[in-house]
Amino acid sequence: MIWMKDVEKRYANGARAVxxxxxxxxxxxxxxxxxxxxxxxxxxxxxxxxxxxPTTGRININGYNMNNITSRQIxxxxxxxxxxxxxxxxxxxxxxxxxxxxxxxxVGAPPAEVxxxxxYVLELVGLENKTRRLPGELSGxxxxxxxxxxxxxxxxxxxxxDEPTGNLDPERSFEIMSLLERINDLGTTMLxxxxxxxxxxxxxxxxxxxxxxxxxxxxxxxxxxx
Amino acid sequence: xxxxxxxxxFHEGISNMFSHGFMSFAAVGITIACLLIMxxxxxxxxxxxxxxxxxxxxxxxxAFIDETYTEAQEQDLQKKxxxxxxxxxxxFVSRESALTTYVEQYGEDEELFRELEPEIFRDRFSxxxxxxxxxxxxxxxxxxxxxxxxxxxxEDLSQxxxxxxxxxxxxxxxxxxxxxxxxxxxxxxxxKLTTFDRKDEIAIMKMVGATDGxxxxxxxxxxxxxxxxxxxxxxxxxxxxxxAIAAGINASxxxxxxxxxxxxxxxxxxxxxxxxxxxxxxxxxxLMAIRKFLRV
Ligand SMILES: Nc1ncnc2c1ncn2[C@@H]1O[C@H](COP(=O)(O)OP(=O)(O)O)[C@@H](O)[C@H]1O
Ligand SMILES: [Mg+2]
Numbered sequence: 001m002i003w004m005k006d007v008e009k010r011y012a013n014g015a016r017a018v019x020x021x022x023x024x025x026x027x028x029x030x031x032x033x034x035x036x037x038x039x040x041x042x043x044x045x046x047x048x049x050x051x052x053x054p055t056t057g058r059i060n061i062n063g064y065n066m067n068n069i070t071s072r073q074i075x076x077x078x079x080x081x082x083x084x085x086x087x088x089x090x091x092x093x094x095x096x097x098x099x100x101x102x103x104x105x106x107v108g109a110p111p112a113e114v115x116x117x118x119x120y121v122l123e124l125v126g127l128e129n130k131t132r133r134l135p136g137e138l139s140g141x142x143x144x145x146x147x148x149x150x151x152x153x154x155x156x157x158x159x160x161x162d163e164p165t166g167n168l169d170p171e172r173s174f175e176i177m178s179l180l181e182r183i184n185d186l187g188t189t190m191l192x193x194x195x196x197x198x199x200x201x202x203x204x205x206x207x208x209x210x211x212x213x214x215x216x217x218x219x220x221x222x223x224x225x226x
Numbered sequence: 227x228x229x230x231x232x233x234x235x236f237h238e239g240i241s242n243m244f245s246h247g248f249m250s251f252a253a254v255g256i257t258i259a260c261l262l263i264m265x266x267x268x269x270x271x272x273x274x275x276x277x278x279x280x281x282x283x284x285x286x287x288x289a290f291i292d293e294t295y296t297e298a299q300e301q302d303l304q305k306k307x308x309x310x311x312x313x314x315x316x317x318f319v320s321r322e323s324a325l326t327t328y329v330e331q332y333g334e335d336e337e338l339f340r341e342l343e344p345e346i347f348r349d350r351f352s353x354x355x356x357x358x359x360x361x362x363x364x365x366x367x368x369x370x371x372x373x374x375x376x377x378x379x380x381e382d383l384s385q386x387x388x389x390x391x392x393x394x395x396x397x398x399x400x401x402x403x404x405x406x407x408x409x410x411x412x413x414x415x416x417x418k419l420t421t422f423d424r425k426d427e428i429a430i431m432k433m434v435g436a437t438d439g440x441x442x443x444x445x446x447x448x449x450x451x452x453x454x455x456x457x458x459x460x461x462x463x464x465x466x467x468x469x470a471i472a473a474g475i476n477a478s479x480x481x482x483x484x485x486x487x488x489x490x491x492x493x494x495x496x497x498x499x500x501x502x503x504x505x506x507x508x509x510x511x512x513l514m515a516i517r518k519f520l521r522v
Contacts, residue, residue, distance in 0.1 A: 049433075071438075078435035089433075091426060102427070106436035111230055154434060 001027050002048065002158065002191065007057030009043050009213075017043040018054070019213035027157070030181065030190040032200050035210030041193045043213075045162045048191075049083055050074045062157050079107055082151025082159045082188075086166035088143045090135040096122065096146050097131040103150045117153060125149045125179060141172035148179060158189040165194065173199055231440070239447025242420045250452060253409075253416040257456035257507055258463065260405035261500050265464045266471075267398040268499075269492070274391040276487055278358070281387060287353040287361070287379040289368050300349065303373045307351060312364040314354040321349050348375065359388055406507065413452065413511030417445055421515055428519050438520045445512045453508020457500040464496060465489055 002025040009018040018040045025031050033041055046052045048061055050069065059066040062080040069077060090099050100118045109117075122128050125145040135143050144164060151159050161180065165173035177192070177199060184190040194200060200207060201222065209217040243250050289307065291300055300318065307316050355364055365379040421428065431441050468489045475484055489496075 075432075075435040075437045078433065083433055089426070089430065091430065102430065103434045105231075105234055106431040106434050106440065108231060108440065150434075 001025065001060070001062065002189070003058075003060040004044075005058045007044075007047065007054045007059060009040070009047060009052070010055045017213055018047075020057070021210075021213070021215055022057075023208060023215060023218070025189065025191060027189055028184070028187060030184045030203075030205045031192070032203075032205055032207045033191060033193045033210065034195060034197070034200060034207055035216075036195060039210040040213040041195075041210060042162055044210075045083075045160055045191075045193060048160060049081065050077060075107075079154055080157045082154070082156040084144070084147050084151050084159065084161035084164045086163040088135070088140075088147045088167075090143060090146055090150075092135050095132050095134050096127060096138075096149075099135070099146060099150055100153050103153050107154055109154070117155075121149045121153050124152070124183070139172075140168050141175060144168065144172075144176055145179065148176070148183070152183065152188070156188065158191065159183065161190075161192045163193055163195070165196065165199065170199070174202065177203060231443075235443040235447050238444035239451055242417075242424075242444060242448040243451055245423065246416065246419050249416040249419050253413050253452050253511075254456045254459070256412045257409045257453065257504060258460040260409040260507075261457060261460035261503060262463055262467065264398075264402045264405055264503070265460065265496060265500065266467065267394070267401055269464075269468060269496070271391070271394045271398045272492070273484070273487055274387075274394050277485055278387055278391050280485060282355065282358045285355070285358065285361075285380060287355065287365055287368065287377060289351045289353060289374050290348045290376045290378075291350060292373045292375045293348060295349075295373050299373060303371065304351060306371055307353060307368060310364060310367050312356050312360045314356045316354075317352045319350050319352050324350065361385075406503070409507050410511050410514070413449060413507050414514040416452070417449055417512045417515035420448060421445065421519055425519070441520065442513070442516050445516045446509055449508035449510075449512030449515075450505060451508070453504035453506070453511075454501065455504075456508075457504025460504070461493075461497050461500045464500070465493070468492075 002023075004024075005022050007018055007021045008016070010016050021040075021044065033044065035041055043052070047054050047059060047066070050066060053066070061077065064073065064077040064080070066077075091102060094102060097118060100121065101114055104114045104117065119128065122131055125148050127142065127145050127149065130138065130142065135146065138146065144167075148159075148164075151161075159180070164180070165176050168176060173196065180190055180192060181203065204221040206220050207217070207222060208215060291303065295303070304316050304318060307313060353368070355361060361379055365377050368374055369377045428441055472486045472489070475486060
């Protein structure tokens with residue numbers, strides 16, 4: 001569960017990226033976080049992953065209170081969330097399978113678990129036939145599937161995606177969103193940031209709209225914009 | 227730590243080391259040079275100290291007794307000398323046994339006998355000191371006792387030796403401090419190169435929830451291996467170098483007086499010291515290199 005109360009974030013240069021946001025996302029929900037560029041979407045994501053701290057307000061994610069979390073606890077909080085970015089962030093020198101192994105090894109997964117889990121996840125994202133390919137040998141859509149598989153491989157409670165389709169054409173974007181929807185159906189909470197109105201409107205999900213660091217709309221199935 | 231993790235760290239550490247061949251080579255080279263210089267100076271200091279101690283053991287102060295003194299008075303005098311702080315032991319040597327020793331040493335050459343000073347035939351105390359450093363003061367204290375006619379002590383020689391040993395120690399400590407700093411710097415920069423190379427990997431590890439300890443280990447292993455490698459090579463070079471120096475000293479006429487400790491006697495300490503210093507430099511260097519990456 002994600003829970004934010006009166007959260008504000010002001011950067012060192014004075015930019016007020018987030019101006020008093022309160023929201024709650026239940027376990028198992030699928031939520032789009034939308035808004036124009038600069039409205040504070042990425043800032044919210046970074047506060048949720050513990051990359052930056054809020055200036056004021058309270059944040060709780062999957063039972064971790066981000067206001068008094070210790071630096072020792074942060075890795076364990078991060079294991080409860082899988083993160084996906086617009087630019088995939090794959091290791092270019094490792095093939096698809098090795099990228100998966102790397103993510104599992106990093107959290108100390110035993111080799112037997114690694115061998116069991118990776119084929120399942122790669123099949124789920126439809127890459128079971130491309131396990132030996134390097135990221136450079138894959139299309140953008142396929143690379144994002146690898147990133148999704150990596151986010152899933154350690155079995156997180158929540159997936160957070162920041163503009164996951166920003167680099168993809170509309171058809172690939174729809175496929176990726178459908179994949180995220182399927183993963184959500186399997187029980188993973190999904191928070192997806194995007195500014196693509198048409199894409200959002202093809203799914204009937206809860207949509208939280210931001211503008212200038214504030215929530216301006218929070219309802220199902222539509223994308224609020226002036 | 228689990229076994230499979232350990233194998234992973236070890237593998238990563240080794241491959242890091244080889245991925246920056248030149249820098250690793252430089253770090254190993256500098257660390258070897260540092261260890262060798264440290265080792266050589268320490269060995270000089272150790273030998274100087276050993277020679278000093280044997281000098282301390284051998285060097286005697288001779289105190290000649292007034293000829294008018296009776297045996298009882300002499301025994302009383304010996305107690306007084308033994309009461310002086312820096313005196314380790316006092317042996318009474320009668321004029322007869324002094325003469326015997328003298329004759330044994332130089333042979334019964336008539337001419338020599340004729341030139342002998344009369345005091346050589348006085349009774350005397352042969353005195354060992356605890357600390358050569360205070361030889362002057364102790365000799366003066368003995369000289370001040372009534373009944374002592376003359377004191378003979380080799381003050382210049384002991385002072386000279388003490389100075390050499392003290393300078394060797396100071397130079398040694400200063401040099402070790404500077405060299406440690408240099409090799410730490412080079413080591414940490416070598417490993418920093420690896421961390422730059424691997425910053426994407428580090429970022430992903432952090433993203434998926436790797437602990438700082440886990441992220442750190444491969445780099446610590448890299449430093450550890452570089453340090454260990456350096457110390458082993460330095461140890462064998464030190465051995466060769468020491469043997470060469472010892473051979474040179476034994477061949478020289480003037481330096482032959484110095485009594486060099488055998489490397490076979492010293493090697494366990496040298497090896498242990500090199501390995502400890504090498505590992506410390508490697509581990510501390512890697513921790514310094516990775517520190518800034520673990521802040522986010
Ligand atoms: N590291 C930063 N330092 C200063 N200002 C920042 C930083 N990151 C974002 N901002 C500012 O905060 C605002 C919100 O940015 P961001 O959260 O990235 O918006 P979005 O993801 O919705 O495009 C913008 O005005 C941006 O310029
Ligand atoms: Mg953004």
